[in-house]
Amino acid sequence: MCDRTSLNEKRILTFSALLASGFAGGGLVLGWLVGSLVIMFDGVYSLVSLLLTLLSLGVSRYIQTPSQSQFPMGKAVLEPVVIAIKGSVILAVVSFSLYSAVVAMFNGGREVDASIATLFGVVNVLGCGYAWWFIARKSKRFSSGLIVAESKQWQMDTLLSVAVTAGFVVAWLITFSPWAAYAVYADPMMMLLMSFYFIKVPFEMLRDAVKELLMMAPSKEICKTVDQGVAAVDKETDLDIDIELAGVTKVGNELRVNIDVYANSSNVQVAELETTRSALKNKLSKLPLDLQLTMNIAR
CATH class of the missing domain: 1.20.1510.10 (Cation efflux protein transmembrane domain)
Incomplete structure (x- = not known):
């Protein structure tokens, strides 16, 4: 806050x-x-x-x-x-x-x-x-x-x-x-x-x-906004990775979003992750909550 x-x-x-x-x-x-x-x-x-x-x-x-x-x-x-x-x-x-x-x-x-x-x-x-x-x-x-x-x-x-x-x-x-x-x-x-x-x-x-x-799913409006934002970033990015929404919860004034990152190649560059993180933050900034974004490398 x-x-x-x-x-x-x-x-x-x-x-x-x-x-x-x-x-x-x-x-x-x-x-x-x-x-x-x-x-x-x-x-x-x-x-x-x-x-x-x-x-x-x-x-x-x-x-x-x-x-x-x-x-x-x-x-x-x-x-x-x-x-x-x-x-x-x-x-x-x-x-x-x-x-x-x-x-x-x-x-x-x-x-x-x-x-x-x-x-x-x-x-x-x-x-x-x-x-x-x-x-x-x-x-x-x-x-x-x-x-x-x-x-x-x-x-x-x-x-x-x-x-x-x-x-x-x-x-x-x-x-x-x-x-x-x-x-x-x-x-x-x-x-x-x-x-x-x-x-x-x-x-x-x-x-x-x-x-x-209990860390249950937030309102439908929040879930829909996050899902649409993640899907838009995944579609717009030119990087050699795919992203998928793993979970979203709201605790107080914090919006906690977990993202799974799937690499299409053997190595994932740190710069690619940072670019994706920035794009996600921009998409989800419309929500009046403190965004806590976690990105996991999925296999």
């Missing part, structure tokens, strides 16, 4: 941590005061987001420090480890909230002051929406799995805030209808519906991180 990308990554994660701390404190205090399960979940989720952001920030700084003896293959593997932890923790929070919502539904619902809750929801929507927009925009400019994961966290928080605000508006309107007695079920019902929806995002984060840790 280049120094500029690393610096921007730290700045973005620091910004995210400061913003998450404000939402965490506000959500926990107001959720407890008005007795809302959904607002409490929003506060807990923001607190978890803060702790996970601090973890990402710490790992981002640690990745930049030299430690060749402990990590001879580099520290890129720490990135999917952090993302796997994030996905697991968020999945646990959503699962517990789902359980709490079910219990509340069977215990007669929860009465909430919808007016105060709605005001808090509007503030949350504006704040979380800005954070999501800002970090998502930055993630397109700087390739970083940690920033992408951070963007997904704020995406969930924004959608959660929108759902909470809309739900409390509906609950407030129900109090003026003949079904006012059922307004107490609005809070746990919103939590129930949101849990089923939000459980997908941390599951996908955890799945993708585990795939990287």
Whole structure:
């Protein structure tokens, strides 16, 4: 990872941590005061987001420090480890909230002051929406799995805030209808519906991180780009060698590509290998990842 990308990554994660701390404190205090399960979940989720952001920030700084003896293959593997932890923790929070919502539904619902809750929801929507927009925009400019994961966290928080605000508006309107007695079920019902929806995002984060840790094949788009690049170089080169893609994996911000080189003559010149390596790097440079290219002489 280049120094500029690393610096921007730290700045973005620091910004995210400061913003998450404000939402965490506000959500926990107001959720407890008005007795809302959904607002409490929003506060807990923001607190978890803060702790996970601090973890990402710490790992981002640690990745930049030299430690060749402990990590001879580099520290890129720490990135999917952090993302796997994030996905697991968020999945646990959503699962517990789902359980709490079910219990509340069977215990007669929860009465909430919808007016105060709605005001808090509007503030949350504006704040979380800005954070999501800002970090998502930055993630397109700087390739970083940690920033992408951070963007997904704020995406969930924004959608959660929108759902909470809309739900409390509906609950407030129900109090003026003949079904006012059922307004107490609005809070746990919103939590129930949101849990089923939000459980997908941390599951996908955890799945993708585990795939990287197990050195499984990356996305189809990456595989297709690498395969096309290798095929193009093999076709365009005038050298007396053939090249074949042996394997491709993505670990954190690194793209690891293994190439088998088949010589048509008895000797392979070093200059030929260097020319082929340069051509491959040029073809694969369109991918916003740190290319780690390994070339093996195959028999």
